[in-house]
Structures are given as C-alpha cells and as structure tokens.
Amino acid sequence: xxxxxxxxxxxxxxxxxxxxxxxxxxxxxxxxxxxxxxxxxxxxxxxxxxxxxxxxxxxxxxxxxxxxxxxxxxxxxxxxxxxxxxxxxxxxxxxxxxxxxxxxxxxxxxxxxxxxxxxxxxxxxxxxxxxxxxxxxxxxxxxxxxxxxxxxxxxxxxxxxxxxxxxxxxxxxxxxxxxxxxxxxxxxxxxxxxxxxxxxxxxxxxxxxxxxxxxxxxxxxxxxxxxxxxxxxxxxxxxxxxxxxxxxxxxxxxxxxxxxxxxxxxxxxx
Numbered sequence: 001x002x003x004x005x006x007x008x009x010x011x012x013x014x015x016x017x018x019x020x021x022x023x024x025x026x027x028x029x030x031x032x033x034x035x036x037x038x039x040x041x042x043x044x045x046x047x048x049x050x051x052x053x054x055x056x057x058x059x060x061x062x063x064x065x066x067x068x069x070x071x072x073x074x075x076x077x078x079x080x081x082x083x084x085x086x087x088x089x090x091x092x093x094x095x096x097x098x099x100x101x102x103x104x105x106x107x108x109x110x111x112x113x114x115x116x117x118x119x120x121x122x123x124x125x126x127x128x129x130x131x132x133x134x135x136x137x138x139x140x141x142x143x144x145x146x147x148x149x150x151x152x153x154x155x156x157x158x159x160x161x162x163x164x165x166x167x168x169x170x171x172x173x174x175x176x177x178x179x180x181x182x183x184x185x186x187x188x189x190x191x192x193x194x195x196x197x198x199x200x201x202x203x204x205x206x207x208x209x210x211x212x213x214x215x216x217x218x219x220x221x222x223x224x225x226x227x228x229x230x231x232x233x234x235x236x237x238x239x240x241x242x243x244x245x246x247x248x249x250x251x252x253x254x255x256x257x258x259x260x261x262x263x264x265x266x267x268x269x270x
Contacts, residue, residue: 037056038052038053038056038107039060040056041107050106050207054111054115057111057114057115057116058119060115061112065123072123075124077131081128082174085122085124086121088117088121089117089118092113093163095113095117096163125173125174125177129174129178134180135178137180137181140181141175144171144175144176148172151168195242198246201253202245204248205248
C-alpha cells in the first residue's frame with residue numbers, strides 16, 4: 001500500500017499536480033509507518049495512508065494481548081464478561097473526561113487509550129459470546145436492530161455523546177454475534193460474508209483511492225454535472241474501491257497470510 005502511495009505522489013509531482021497538505025507526505029516518516037509505530041506519538045501528523053493510524057494503535061493493543069488473554073480465561077460466565085466489556089469502555093470514558101482529550105485524536109496517548117479500551121471491550125465480548133448460546137427467539141434481532149436504530153438517530157441528530165455511540169456499537173456487535181433469527185441469516189448471507197472477508201483491504205485502500213478518484217472527477221467537471229451523473233459517479237467509485245480491494249485481498253493479503261501461518265506451523269492440541 002505504501003509503495004502505491006509513493007508511486008501516486010511521484011506521479012503527481014511529475015505531472016505538476018498540487019498535493020493537499022504536503023506535510024502528510026514526508027519521506028522521513030515512512031520508517032514509522034513501515035514499523036506500525038506512527039500512531040504511538042512519534043509523529044505530529046498521521047501522514048501517508050491516514051486510516052492506518054488505527055492499525056498502528058491496534059498493534060499496540062495486540063502486543064498487550066498475551067497479558068490479557070490469560071486473565072480472560074478466568075472469566076467463566078457471560079454476565080462477568082459483559083460487565084468487563086462495559087467496565088473497559090467506562091474506564092476509557094473516565095480517562096477522556098479527566099484529560100479533556102477529543103475522541104477523534106489519531107496520535108499518541110489518546111489514540112492508544114481509545115483503541116486499547118475498545119480492544120479490551122471486544123475481547124470481553126468475544127469471551128461473552130463463547131460462554132453462552134445464542135439469544136433466544138427474536139431477542140437478539142430486536143436488541144441489534146434497536147441498538148442500530150438508536151445509533152443512527154443519536155449520531156444523526158446529535159442526541160448522544162460519542163462515548164454513548166461507542167457503547168451502542170458494542171451492543172450491536174454482541175447482538176449480531178448471538179442472534180439466531182432473520183438478522184443472523186442476513187448477516188450470514190454470501191455477499192455480506194464476502195465483504196467482511198475483504199473489509200481489511202477496503203479499509204486500507206479506500207483513502208488513497210478516493211484521493212485519486214476525487215481529482216479525476218474534478219478534472220472531468222464533476223461540479224457541473226446533474227444529480228443523476230453524481231449518483232452514477234458515486235456508484236462507480238464504490239464499485240472501483242471494492243474491485244481494487246478484492247484484487248489486493250486475493251493477490252496479496254490472503255496469500256501472505258497463508259504463507260505466514262504455514263511458517264508458524266500447526267499448534268498441537270492442548
């Protein structure tokens with residue numbers, strides 16, 4: 001991905017195309033991106049592939065997981081696991097309230113605190129799902145769709161604080177993982193499962209692709225087009241992003257992941 005961004009910046013310079021926020025494209029920061037340390041407070045700007053700040057912060061959380069996993073194994077019931085998940089988010093909210101950090105902060109202690117709290121919440125939710133059966137009847141569907149509706153309404157109308165929205169996302173995830181009704185069938189459908197498989201590739205490539213596509217639409221006179229043309233351009237953009245993401249998934253991500261797992265070998269049963 002970084003190689004593609006380097007090529008894009010080089011071509012832009014060669015064609016004398018101005019680049020927004022040139023401080024984001026410094027070669028001196030590449031080493032921090034290659035080592036996934038760029039969100040740990042070593043840089044003043046996210047730089048290069050901006051969404052990758054969360055991957056860097058998650059890398060920090062992954063390194064702490066060997067300490068977290070044994071503790072989670074002592075959790076033996078679903079209620080305790082759910083309480084732990086809520087406690088992780090509550091602790092994160094308290095830290096943010098005390099420090100006055102904005103939630104949207106992609107570098108340093110704020111980003112590491114946020115992702116670590118959400119990571120612990122997610123691990124506890126995973127444990128909660130493993131410790132019980134699916135929610136009975138339509139209760140999982142009602143819980144998930146209700147939380148989703150509350151999230152959309154709260155985010156759209158500004159009725160809920162950001163931390164409240166994060167709690168609703170946790171509820172949605174738990175409900176989606178434990179529902180057994182129509183919602184489970186919908187989420188388990190082939191198209192959604194496939195989009196989930198390539199979602200990491202989508203996340204990593206969408207930002208640079210949108211930068212390039214936006215410039216292309218601007219040069220083609222996008223602002224003067226009608227609403228129908230805007231809709232077609234929007235659909236074409238989404239299709240292109242998904243197509244490129246799928247290509248990278250099948251040609252790069254999955255083969256690399258398979259080779260890495262083969263090198264690690266097969267774990268012996270306990």
